[in-house]
Amino acid sequence: MATETMPLMKAINAGLRKALEEDPKTLLMGEDVGRLGGVFRVTDGLYKDFGEERVVDTPLAESGIVGTAIGLALRGYRPILEIQFDGFVYPAFDQITTQLAKMHARALGKLRMPVTIRMPYGGGIGSVEHHSESPEAYFAHTAGLRVVSPSDSSDAYWMLQQAVRSDDPVLYLEPKRRYWQKGALDTAAEPSIGLHQARVHRPFEGDAPADLTLIAYGPMVKTCLDAAAAAAAEGRRLEVVDLRSISPIDFDTVQACVEASGRALVVHEAPVFGAIGGEVAARITERCFYSLEAPVLRVGGYHAPYPPAKAEEEYLPGVDRVLEAVDRSMAY
Amino acid sequence: MATETMPLMKAINAGLRKALEEDPKTLLMGEDVGRLGGVFRVTDGLYKDFGEERVVDTPLAESGIVGTAIGLALRGYRPILEIQFDGFVYPAFDQITTQLAKMHARALGKLRMPVTIRMPYGGGIGSVEHHSESPEAYFAHTAGLRVVSPSDSSDAYWMLQQAVRSDDPVLYLEPKRRYWQKGALDTAAEPSIGLHQARVHRPFEGDAPADLTLIAYGPMVKTCLDAAAAAAAEGRRLEVVDLRSISPIDFDTVQACVEASGRALVVHEAPVFGAIGGEVAARITERCFYSLEAPVLRVGGYHAPYPPAKAEEEYLPGVDRVLEAVDRSMAY
Amino acid sequence: MTTKSSSVRAGGKGARGGGRRRTGSTAPASGRPATEAAELVQLLTPEGERAEHPDYSIDLTPEQLRDRYRDMVMVRRFDGEAVTLQRQGELGLWASLLGQEAAQIGSARAMRPDDYVFPTYREHGVAWCRDVDPLTLMGMFRGVSHGGWDPNENNFHLYTIVIGSQTLHAVGYAMGIAKDGADAAVTAYFGDGASSQGDVSEAFNFASVYNSPVVFFCQNNQWAISEPTERQFRVPLYQRAAGFGFPGVRVDGNDVLAVEAVTRWALDHARSGGGPVLVEAYTYRMGAHTTTDDPSRYRLSAEQEQWKLKDPIARLKALLTREGIADHDWFETVDAEAEQLAKRLRDGVRSMPNPEPSSLIFDNVYTEPHALVDEERAAYRRFAESLADAEQEGGR
Amino acid sequence: MTTKSSSVRAGGKGARGGGRRRTGSTAPASGRPATEAAELVQLLTPEGERAEHPDYSIDLTPEQLRDRYRDMVMVRRFDGEAVTLQRQGELGLWASLLGQEAAQIGSARAMRPDDYVFPTYREHGVAWCRDVDPLTLMGMFRGVSHGGWDPNENNFHLYTIVIGSQTLHAVGYAMGIAKDGADAAVTAYFGDGASSQGDVSEAFNFASVYNSPVVFFCQNNQWAISEPTERQFRVPLYQRAAGFGFPGVRVDGNDVLAVEAVTRWALDHARSGGGPVLVEAYTYRMGAHTTTDDPSRYRLSAEQEQWKLKDPIARLKALLTREGIADHDWFETVDAEAEQLAKRLRDGVRSMPNPEPSSLIFDNVYTEPHALVDEERAAYRRFAESLADAEQEGGR
Ligand SMILES: Cc1ncc(C[n+]2csc(CCOP(=O)(O)OP(=O)(O)O)c2C)c(N)n1
Numbered sequence A, B: 001m002a003t004e005t006m007p008l009m010k011a012i013n014a015g016l017r018k019a020l021e022e023d024p025k026t027l028l029m030g031e032d033v034g035r036l037g038g039v040f041r042v043t044d045g046l047y048k049d050f051g052e053e054r055v056v057d058t059p060l061a062e063s064g065i066v067g068t069a070i071g072l073a074l075r076g077y078r079p080i081l082e083i084q085f086d087g088f089v090y091p092a093f094d095q096i097t098t099q100l101a102k103m104h105a106r107a108l109g110k111l112r113m114p115v116t117i118r119m120p121y122g123g124g125i126g127s128v129e130h131h132s133e134s135p136e137a138y139f140a141h142t143a144g145l146r147v148v149s150p151s152d153s154s155d156a157y158w159m160l161q162q163a164v165r166s167d168d169p170v171l172y173l174e175p176k177r178r179y180w181q182k183g184a185l186d187t188a189a190e191p192s193i194g195l196h197q198a199r200v201h202r203p204f205e206g207d208a209p210a211d212l213t214l215i216a217y218g219p220m221v222k223t224c225l226d227a228a229a230a231a232a233a234e235g236r237r238l239e240v241v242d243l244r245s246i247s248p249i250d251f252d253t254v255q256a257c258v259e260a261s262g263r264a265l266v267v268h269e270a271p272v273f274g275a276i277g278g279e280v281a282a283r284i285t286e287r288c289f290y291s292l293e294a295p296v297l298r299v300g301g302y303h304a305p306y307p308p309a310k311a312e313e314e315y316l317p318g319v320d321r322v323l324e325a326v327d328r329s330m331a332y
Numbered sequence C, D: 001m002t003t004k005s006s007s008v009r010a011g012g013k014g015a016r017g018g019g020r021r022r023t024g025s026t027a028p029a030s031g032r033p034a035t036e037a038a039e040l041v042q043l044l045t046p047e048g049e050r051a052e053h054p055d056y057s058i059d060l061t062p063e064q065l066r067d068r069y070r071d072m073v074m075v076r077r078f079d080g081e082a083v084t085l086q087r088q089g090e091l092g093l094w095a096s097l098l099g100q101e102a103a104q105i106g107s108a109r110a111m112r113p114d115d116y117v118f119p120t121y122r123e124h125g126v127a128w129c130r131d132v133d134p135l136t137l138m139g140m141f142r143g144v145s146h147g148g149w150d151p152n153e154n155n156f157h158l159y160t161i162v163i164g165s166q167t168l169h170a171v172g173y174a175m176g177i178a179k180d181g182a183d184a185a186v187t188a189y190f191g192d193g194a195s196s197q198g199d200v201s202e203a204f205n206f207a208s209v210y211n212s213p214v215v216f217f218c219q220n221n222q223w224a225i226s227e228p229t230e231r232q233f234r235v236p237l238y239q240r241a242a243g244f245g246f247p248g249v250r251v252d253g254n255d256v257l258a259v260e261a262v263t264r265w266a267l268d269h270a271r272s273g274g275g276p277v278l279v280e281a282y283t284y285r286m287g288a289h290t291t292t293d294d295p296s297r298y299r300l301s302a303e304q305e306q307w308k309l310k311d312p313i314a315r316l317k318a319l320l321t322r323e324g325i326a327d328h329d330w331f332e333t334v335d336a337e338a339e340q341l342a343k344r345l346r347d348g349v350r351s352m353p354n355p356e357p358s359s360l361i362f363d364n365v366y367t368e369p370h371a372l373v374d375e376e377r378a379a380y381r382r383f384a385e386s387l388a389d390a391e392q393e394g395g396r
């Protein structure tokens, strides 16, 4: 019986351990991932057990981390990188977009970039500037990358395996405010769900279609499940699609849901303007035009830098904002 | 009589000259902007006339260019930067997103960043890798920036004045394949249209509403006008909204058009997935839900690195692809 | 002014990779570089005795010496108070400067009011010298602002958290000073870890190429969170400057007199047209990286004990006492003053009002009206009002 | 192996900013750094006479010397053909290596097959030595691919256009070599302009910290498009290495013997555990930056005339003639062979098939099926077919 209950963060740690054990070509690289075990302790104990050749503290230079990982991948390694916080990925933006993402296409398929970039993202932990951002739209728009984000312990573990095994570069976004959220993990049986498949939650009674489809990923899945629970108490049937993958997006699943419900609301922490929500809304409208009872609405961050911690509660989408938007949608 | 006909590129050159003449705090900075006059000669003659203190050849380092411009702005200067090509903006991504865009908010309004970043963008000139990209979605999603793109000589000149005078950082995207496109420019009378207002073209006869609204900016405006002309010959009435500004977007104008036409198609060169087209489509659907006869469609680049030159014609949206999408929309 | 001989001695020593056995690429290339005493400018020994140096000297009045002492005690006290306030939940985070007081006070007191400073997130001592109220700093770490002071009021820029970015801003500002024909200079603070960032090298390069009046002031406190300096460089950092074409000096960062002397020289060098200088203040981060850090995971307390013997405040106190510049009573007055400061801050933090969120979020994204921000602000207000209404009605 | 004395002499000279009058910050800090003969490793004078150097020497057989000559003639010839083909509209662009033949052939011939090379976009001579067909290179500039060769076939990476990026890839690859316990080495090519990029400094630093077997080979061809080297650095570039903790050498980049000798030494140093080396090959870009460039806008032809006197091919030819290693007939054979190559390329380029666009666009974005790419490919096909149908019907 390999099922255990553990926080999401520990599931990532276990997942990293498994990846290091299974393939001698995997390595962890990043700032403070070694002796310290990362600023969130996600890599705790791995340096001790795998040594400094496998768990590599790097100089403080994100471009250098990604750039050298590209070289290591060319040499046959399978680097798993950590970017310490969302707001510190930008110095590596050039290496990620112009090199890592494009190498396979540039080489007409002759080179592969099995690089996983782990990065905690999102807000809600009362942090200082640059430690609470949701930059996923930049990466989803970048062809050549795969972008995923788990929302619970089991996905955290298994999606990491799939990401590491992928021969494409994968950005693996860790919902940092959910690091301490406990969940069941069965490390023995790999779930059959693919890395880029969405999962549908229907936290209400009966088989009738939902009144509205909430669409979220990463940290907002819990928010949406909470909203759905609150709504269920009022007799409103909200289903929650956990996208799990932001690039590509499992639009077949989304379409099936929205065709049945006729209403959709996309929720993410990232500022709404120009983010993933717009893509999802546009594509749902293309695919489900005649089924829609209301425009696809979006709830997310505002077009503003992430504010100081004392204002983050107002900035972040919470259950109330989700339900308010549900009301607006139902009013159509 | 100050009206002249000149290529778009020359209008930018004249606009830069005017900015340098009018405000002694303006400076041009970039790679090869001095003696060479830029790789496209957009800054031709300015080094000679304003000297190396105003027209500054920089070391080959984009982060350094933007980072030092921030410092110069803090000292009261008004730098106008050139990024040599779209594909080379990424080394500066960190300085643009975490510093330039956020400084005013970070300082609670006490610091201003009157920095203009000029950048040729888009494809269609048969160039090698990294010289044909359309990265505007990254910047539009970044709060704190303004992002604009002229499509003709008059806008090129006057929007540049407005960008330079703005106390916010402005990304001024130059449609490089239209550099040689001639147009009228009246340098005496500043047009009354604001930097962030859209302009509507109705290249068909009569006052009845359009059959469909094409929405574009920069290089695709001409493509859409060509498509509209071709359609007009077949009796189909396509209006073209030249957004001019990508952040913010003049949704009031867009809404008015689409409410009347009931159909919209967004056209840009950037890969469709996660780009501006999705935002426009989602917001039109929010604003015009009951007026829409068809989902807002999008035509743009594919989710792939910009291909080698021999395939760019197939990659780029052209008149045929626009008209094919118009047909699809009209079929609803 | 010509370059002092002592300040440039990179190079030869740099190339000591030869003959090392390869152990594997990600093991550090060498042990921690030895502190070669000869490299380190020192004017006050750890025992509080004055030392001579062939190239640098400083002549402070008794009053100035007392001022430096007072500065260091005050900043250490309020830094400690901030740590306490964080533990009590009043601050979200704090990055302590403990151990780096001399590096900060010495360098800051070398500056003129018209000089401009670009700090990292740990320069509370420099902020103090530039008259930024420590309460404002604490507000930032409490989460009421991303800074909160007006940088142009005291020529002290906002704290920069993205490692290394501010060094380029500093160079740009210095380029502007030169363009203006002014004779001010700029100081860019950064850490040993920051030296690895591409931006910092680009800043060195721009400053060199444009001969800008900027002093790069690195507080090498031996650690970048959990990473020791051998993860960042293989030869002493001050030697990097020569390869970019300007002088580098390593100074004892726990010696307030040497720091002030060297920084003064560097600023003068810069402002008189000599171009940039790199000052490496060799010091030690006595505390945790920030209040969320646990140094016991990665370093031995013996190392810390070693550095306690070099404490910057004790050292100056010994000098003041030995030379009769201050007596017991005076020291007590300073301590009392420090306690008063701590109390003011404690009370101030506890009663600090929360700012209005919507203003914090929306008001300064742009300098001028912006359609999208206006739309979102309006939506936010409608929502906030509906919530308030709902709460009045007994809530959802 | 220990570090050679001649290879490390940064530092002192670096600090020569002192006393310079400030003229304004964006005027370059100094005139073009003088080529100090003493700094430059040279084994063959511009007149084709052998020169001695205390630290570097090379002993090539007559056959090897003839091979080097032949290499240089062949690459110059096909480079010239490419320029012509571009003028005729057959290529979209070409970046000529004219003048840099010795730097490229000398360094490439110093490598072993198991070494790995990371080029920029101008390393046609290195590509030649790594057996990449020049026709493939031309295909890239014609626009049929972004490269087109298999990098692992001859350990020659794709051309990298984003300035400086490849230096980090090279270091990563070298880190991997060290991890594998192999004794190969890596060469990272870059230009004088590239040295300003943050990535290049980060590469220096990672290589130093991890003691990686990588040779940074800078072709200082005096120009970055229109910008002379004083816009990129203020002291000779090879001196930068010392500040990062490894040796730097400046070699006469127009002297194929010296380049090969120095690169061999550097590669041996790297592969035997000595860590990175920076080689600065001092040379000159005789042609335009690329075929779209017009150097007359920014440099005097006199400068070019000066450098003609140092031509790398003429120099070796003089030696071969003087020492009787080759005669008139042999030279003619080589020229004829070069003409044949040119003809093959001319014909090959002109008859080069256009690749199938949809495969070029969609097939290699990901290694595995991808929902969005599949959807877009299908849409593209439908559209292409409808177009074809429409055309058959007489078109729209
Ligand atoms: C670009 C970037 N990457 C990572 C971080 C996370 N981080 C914050 S402080 C720090 C270490 C800085 O070390 P150093 O420069 O020596 O300064 P010190 O904290 O010792 O004063 C790191 C890695 C950051 N703030 N910015």
Ligand SMILES: Cc1ncc(C[n+]2csc(CCOP(=O)(O)OP(=O)(O)O)c2C)c(N)n1
Pocket: B031, B060, B062, B084, B088, B091, D122, D161, D162, D163, D190, D191, D192, D193, D194, D195, D221, D223, D224, D225, D285, D289
């Ligand atoms: C990041 C980036 N910025 C700008 C450019 C445009 N560009 C292409 S080559 C070049 C000059 C390069 O000079 P150098 O490094 O000396 O190499 P060289 O061309 O002389 O061989 C520039 C600015 C680029 N390719 N990449």
Ligand SMILES: [Mg+2]
Pocket: C191, C192, C193, C219, C220, C221, C222, C223, C224, C225
């Ligand atoms: Mg440090």
Ligand SMILES: [Mg+2]
Pocket: D191, D192, D193, D219, D220, D221, D222, D223, D224, D225
């Ligand atoms: Mg060059």
